[in-house]
Amino acid sequence: MHPKKFAGDEEKLQTEYPNFDLKTYDYYCQTHNKLPNLQILSARLNRGDKNDKPLKLWVEKQYGEHDAVGYMIKQHICSFDDVKDISWLAFENYEKFYNERSGIIKSKLIQMLGVDSM
Numbered sequence: 001m002h003p004k005k006f007a008g009d010e011e012k013l014q015t016e017y018p019n020f021d022l023k024t025y026d027y028y029c030q031t032h033n034k035l036p037n038l039q040i041l042s043a044r045l046n047r048g049d050k051n052d053k054p055l056k057l058w059v060e061k062q063y064g065e066h067d068a069v070g071y072m073i074k075q076h077i078c079s080f081d082d083v084k085d086i087s088w089l090a091f092e093n094y095e096k097f098y099n100e101r102s103g104i105i106k107s108k109l110i111q112m113l114g115v116d117s118m
Contacts, residue, residue, distance in 0.1 A: 001037050001038065001039050001055050001097075001101075002028070002032065002037055002054070002055050002091055002094055002097070003051075003052040003053065003054065003055075004032050004033065004052075005052045006025070006028065007028065007029050007032050007033075008029065010022075010025065013025060017091060017092065020091075020092060021092075024092075024094055024095050027094070027095050027098070028094050028095075031098055035102075035105060036098050036099075036101040036102040036105060037098060037101075049061075049062060054090070054091050055089045055091070055097075056086060056087070056089035056090045056091070059086055059089055060086065068086045088100075
């Protein structure tokens, strides 16, 4: 979801996001290839439209501000209660995004598997 282009390239990150919190960057480097930051996209979308675009920018461009909320709920990026706008998809909010989506995925799995907790 958030592009992997910054993992291991702090200089590139600092160029595009000069005020980015380095603690969050370390967290990103450790988690960018884990389930809460992954999404299955068709090859056309992944290599074309999405490529290495920041998540918030891609969602805005692909769906517009209004349709982006529906997209995020459908893709289990957020729940109805979380959505006020899509600003939290900004890369600067990566840690919050990752933790929120992790909880949503866990809740969905518990519901789908019919278990009490995991």
